[in-house]
Amino acid sequence: MEINYHSQFLLDKEKDSTTGKIRFRIKWDKNIIAFGVGHRAEFDKWSLETQRCKTNSTHGVKKIPASVINKKITDYELACERVFRNFIFENKTPDKKSVREQFNLEIGRKVVTEVEIEKTVFEIFDLFVKEESRINLWANTTFAKMKTFRKHLKTFDPKIDFKSIDEEKLLKYQYFLQEKLELQNSTTLKNFSFLRWFLTWATKKGYNSNTTFQHFRPKLKTVQKKIIFLTQEELKSVKNLKIPAKKKYLDRVRDVFLFQCFTGLRYSDVENLKRSDIRENFIEIITVKTSDSLVIELNDHSKALLNKYKDSQFDNYKALPVISNQRMNEYLRELMELAKIDEPVRETYYKGNQRYDEVFPKYALMSSHAGRRTFICNALSLGIPPQVVMKWTGHSDYSAMKPYIDIADQTKINAMEKFNML
Known part of the structure; x- marks a missing residue:
């Protein structure tokens, strides 16, 4: 089940006033509801593009900082997203009353009532x-x-x-x-x-x-899942691939994936990246999965990708043309096949005590998360210290980086062996 909704923040205009009440409007199907944010903003310090107060500005008689107001705006956006995710999860069609009630609950305007133990x-x-x-x-x-x-x-x-x-x-x-x-x-x-x-x-x-x-802990045989990523040579092949005219839809998918490869962002964070998160030489985000605050410096590749779309308009002021994760994964496999990323990869798994080995072309195993893995593996193989990479990716546990470090070490060994050909 999919629910298409649109949300935006508006300033209510009042006669002879330099400020307006910030209103949050949600629209889906033929339904429209609105909520007051509880702050006023000055019109000349409000960005229509980002739907945020301009950085470092203050608002109203009490001189409320923009950072305080913008945080509440972000909280409202995330609350709205959670409300509609819940409807999708429960496979229910939202109506005005239920959306209003759930949204108020999300932002703390109502207290959760205790549920009777008789519930299933x-x-x-x-x-x-x-x-x-x-x-x-x-x-x-x-x-x-x-x-x-x-x-x-x-x-x-x-x-x-x-x-x-x-x-x-x-x-x-x-x-x-x-x-x-x-x-x-x-x-x-x-x-x-x-x-x-x-x-x-x-x-x-x-x-x-x-x-x-x-x-109770089931004792079942498992194997470490292989980390699927692009080597530096494969990354260049994808970057330089000439996409056929009839498959131009793959161009934007490639750009989003390459941006992951050069920043280490998860799909959810690329999908959530707003123009307001972009600075001259870095991006500043709060990750969707872990709520980490990250500052990621931009390199020439990631800058070029952002500049390519700086004049394009996307829903909710997003910075890049990100499609659904499912569709992106489908198109990625198509893109990788065109780029001949077809090295055989063996996948091993167990069902009970029975071992299974299957061999797939690499492109068949690609997903959006391979972009983040590509960034980590290539960063380590280039000699960038793990603690620096962890600052970019938000990894707090060094053990989580070990599989990538092992891959980087193997890459270095293979690279050194090339000297034997001289």
Whole structure:
């Protein structure tokens, strides 16, 4: 289910006043609702392009700093996004009343009412999704994973209750995932991590008193998933590829992907990048996934890509022509095949105790996240210290960088071997 909505911030004009109340308007289908932001802005210090107060300005009699007002504007935008994500997750059509109520809840204008314990596990799970998505600012991919997990659990036992989740029940769920759904071991373990997350939350909230799940850990064979990225030579091939006239739609996809390759941004952060985030020599963002505040310097490649679209107009004042992640991944594979990124790559995985080995051309395994991986791997292979790369990518755990460091070390070994050809 998709819901197309448009939101914008407007200043209410008042006769003989140099300031206007900031109003947040949301439009979807034939519905329009609006909310007051609680601040006034001076017209000559308001940017129509960014829908923000101009940097370093102050507003009104109380001289409220632009940073304070702009933060609240951003909070409203994120709250609106979470509201519509929840409707998509629950597969419900939004009406004015429900959107207004949920938005007010998101921005703290109403207190969450306590829910009776008689609610089903799945109704409580929906409450878990709403609360955790607000706190952790879930991306669309996380919503999709939770929706799939809920579907699996309901297929397994539509009448499941907390008391019945003992060791025998958990084993049956494991076998259901492995044998009925034929999931890979890594996916089965991921399902159990979601289950523990939900049950831990339900226990803290007082819905559940059965703690058997805390000690249940399936022992399943897994392998480290391969990091798919472009080498420096492959990156040049993609950058210099002449795209056929009938496939011009791939040009913008390539630009967005290359911007990831030269900045290390996740898809969610490129998709959320606004013109107001761009400075002369760097970009300044709050990441969608982890809410980290990052300053990423621009190089010649990333600057050129931003300049290419500086005069283009995109929805919500976005800086780049980003399409949906699903469609971008489809077009990326098409682009990589044209660029002959077809090195054979072996993927190994387990289902139960059975090992499976499959070989794919590299282009078939490409996704938008390969852009971020390409940036990290190439930065390390160029000799940039890991602690510097981590400043750009927002990694706080050094162990998370180890797989990339191992790849960079192997790249250096292979590069040194080229001297043997002299």
